[in-house]
Each structure stands twice: as C-alpha cells, then as structure tokens.
Amino acid sequence: MHKFNGRQYPCCASLTMGIIGGKWKTVILFYLMGKTLRYNELRKKMPTVTERTLSLQLKTLEEDGIIKRKVYTSKPPLRVEYSLTDFGNTLIPLIQSIADWGDYVVENYSK
Amino acid sequence: MHKFNGRQYPCCASLTMGIIGGKWKTVILFYLMGKTLRYNELRKKMPTVTERTLSLQLKTLEEDGIIKRKVYTSKPPLRVEYSLTDFGNTLIPLIQSIADWGDYVVENYSK
C-alpha cells in the first residue's frame, strides 16, 4: 500500500494513474511538455473540454505538484501561465510513451 | 480526432488513457505482464477490488483486444486463464514505465 498526498494506492501502477489518470490530465500534460501555456492557449488546444473541467484538472495537477501556475498582474489583461514543475518534468518520458503508444494504435489498429 | 473500437478521442494521449485508464486496468495489466493468471490468482493479487469490478474491467480489456480469456472445460472445477494478446504485449514497456514512475514517487516523494 503506497501513499501520496494523503491518498492511498494498492500498487505502484495505480499510484501513477491516481496522479495522471482521468479523462484530461494526460492531455494537459502532453501540451505542457517543454512548454509554458496560458489558460486560453490550453483551451484552444483542447476545444472539447469545458472551462470548468479544465480549471479543476489544472488545480488538481497543481495540488499534486505536477504543474505550476504563475500569475502576471503587472498590467491588465490578466495573464496566467502554466508549466511543469521539476517533479512534473520527471513525467515527460512517461507522457511521451503514452502519446507514442496512442499514435502507434492510430496507425496500426484504428477502426 | 482519433478512433478506436467505436470511441473517439481528441488526442493520441487520451486514446491511450481511454484504453488503459481507470482505477484498475493498469493494475491488472501490471500483474499480467509476461504471465498467465487465473481469475482467482488475480483476485488474490488485488484484494481491494470487488469481483464485479474485476470482472467488468477484464471484459473491457478483452473487448479492446488487450487480453485474452481462455476457458478450460475439460474437467471441473472450471478454469479460466487470462493473458496478454500480441496487441496487449505492445503495452508492456508503457505499463512498466507507469509502474516505474510510481515506484520512483514512492521512494522520493511519498508522504
């Protein structure tokens, strides 16, 4: 039994899925790999997610220390940038593998 | 937009998660890597999942062509063995990466 951020997981694989699982988190991380994006830029890349859900997922990822949120208030309009933390960067090879396997399926098994 | 088994995904990463996502699928696949296990052997390795859920998840994985189900009816008691298909075997490096990252988190960030 493993613990992370107060949650318990029966297996190392389920811990990973508890952090990056769900319908949207890997997609967010996929777009944030090696990049910094504003809220609206993320929205444009993920047109089928609702604002509410995107917002909630970003918050969860931030709470888990995977991404960081930087607010620029110097002058309006408001500007918020999201990027991976050092901890989040350790996920890059994994996210890449997830995306690669998806591509592989699309090319060879899509129907 | 990508398709697999009649389902649609907006991103290659979400396609992967659509197939192996959820609370239990990666755990099942983790235990089936390179092995063949009977239903009850899986249950013993995953004591916190209910029979119903395990059964449903196995069925979904079978429908997606990730695992195969082999029934031995020769003589009672009934014997059902689960193992990865060739397609499922292409997931092994990914499942291993997922488990490895989970281990890494447990060792370095567990709290």
Place this chain on the structure above:
DNA sequence: CGGTATCCTCTGTGATACTG
C-alpha cells in the same frame, strides 16, 4: 482574460447475494 457558481447527468465503482 481567466476563471467560478450552479445545477445536472452519467459512468465507474462498491456491497451483497446468488449461480452454472
């Protein structure tokens, strides 16, 4: 621009009992 508030639906999962 970058969200929240409110309300709602639906899927995944659980508990328990039962079966070929």
Place this chain on the structure above:
DNA sequence: CAGTATCACAGAGGATACCG
C-alpha cells in the same frame, strides 16, 4: 471456480451563466 444480478452511490465531468 468463476463469475452474474441487483441495487446504490460518489464523484468525474458537462452545460450554462455569470464575475473580478
């Protein structure tokens, strides 16, 4: 042994409107 049937529920996610 290897499930299925039935019931129940929480929480993930969606729709829409509104806000600082």
